[in-house]
Amino acid sequence: MNLQYPMLNARVEWCQKMGKQTQLQEEREAWVAEEEGLRDASLGRERTLLIRLCYPSQVDRYRLGFQDGQVLLRSSQSARVSI
Secondary structure, eight states, X not given: OOTTOHHHHHXXXXXXXXXXXXXXXXXXXHHHHHHHHHHHHHXXXXXXXXXXHHOGGGHHHHHXXXXXHHHHXXXXXXXXXXX
């Protein structure tokens, strides 16, 4: 991940950690989908259709990650501008 965005990086790492700790396939897929949403937000791309094919039950979780990622990026950018 990009070192300019420590809050986004921390959230991605949290998703990875939580995904490794779960035993349930569906829950693991949810953490992966959220992580993908966060990563896609950092890259400025939205891939809901692809996620719908890969993890059909996790589209909402992907969108959550994507939207949260956008917020984290905006807050990181505003913090840099105001310094």
